Amino acid sequence: MHQKQLLCIAGDRSMAAGYAHALRDWKVRVVGTLGEARRALCTDGYLVGLLVGLEEVEHAELDHFLSQNWQQQWIGLLQPAALSSARWRQLVGDHFYDFHTDPVDPVRLGHALGHALGVAQLRAPSPAPLAAPAAAAMIGNSAAIGRLRAQITRVAHADAPVFIGGESGSGKELAARAVHAQSPRRAGPFVPVNCGALTPTLIQSELFGHARGAFTGAAADKPGLIETASGGTLFLDEVAELPKDQQANLLRFLQEKTIYRVGSTRNIAVDARVIAASHVDLQRAVEQGLFREDLYYRLHVLPLAVPPLRERSADVPLLAEHVFRQHAADRPKGLKGFSSAALEALRQHDWPGNVRELINRTRRAMVLAEGRLITPADLALADARRPPGGAALDESRIAAERAALLASLERAGNNRSRAARELGVSRMTLYRLLDKHGIAGK
Ligand SMILES: Nc1ncnc2c1ncn2[C@@H]1O[C@H](COP(=O)(O)OP(=O)(O)O)[C@@H](O)[C@H]1O
């Protein structure tokens, strides 16, 4: 069986020996400094860590270390005196899964370590899907994204123009970059051009460049975007936005593979592969006379369709976890991930803004979340699991919990250890409950 692994950071290495009984089921690696711990975490992915006798380590340094290594579950063994310091209490509240004070009860410590490992395993990222390295940035395990990946690999090896359709925010640009990255042109440039954002009067010189003196302000020869894509890939995003006269110029380039800079009669050969994308139905635009039919056929040689996110809802939790990890630096300390209610709400939402909307909602939730886990409310989504009328029941449960806490504290004369014992919860849980109910500590 795979032995449970534990990283033990001990201010004095010999201290770890005192807990041998509680740790007998574990393969323990003892390190003496945070630097050694960092190296150990890099080489062997520990999920659970034990901090022993670190009261002497500078608070800010420890805080920084624990903030960086938030994916592990940490348990602290502390001198009782440490808890009389507000900074230590905060450190424990922010980062620790559990803590124990001397004298440590080995049975309780053994249980806490076991629980911590269970929680860490639940939260550990699922193994990344196997994908060609270039497409690794495209997250998803759904059949729909699998088909898209396979199509990308196929079209990447051809040199004909690719047309990518799909709703806004669904990942068209990402798909275009993946095509380039897997193509024989991968060492060449990838030049994105947003056809909707070019200044109408300057489009032609932006795309094709200009000769010196071609117009007022043209002080020197300047290559255009198409030319800079030579040897690589030109990505024409929102190509339906291109005005008709520029559509004609683009068509000429696609037919002849040469361009003229504005104000020049010199013919320049450009070897760039073209990938175009649009969120509008280009065929409809042709029927409405807004887009040249001949250009449509030139661009539409190898079509790719990026499915909307609501058609691959199985990927939503994966994408959300990916965004969470990518922006881990923005999250408040102690925020560990998504509650299951939040994951369910993400799955149920229909994502009109696709992956871009998912990124925005997740990033906002990471900033706003107040607890250890992101809730549906943090994501500005309804709790899909709450049955109609369930809100009232929930509220009365919360009120009852609060009343029980207050009553127990009063009976215990505000002694938290006694209150915790009476309530049958660990002190850590009691602290969490007090925090949740905003019951101020003394
Ligand atoms: N499958 C995916 N995995 C990871 N990130 C994605 C995925 N699809 C889209 N994104 C991200 O979502 C955002 C919007 O994607 P983008 O390609 O710009 O969409 P579009 O061009 O269709 O509007 C980008 O930040 C992109 O990196």
Ligand SMILES: [Mg+2]
């Ligand atoms: Mg785009």
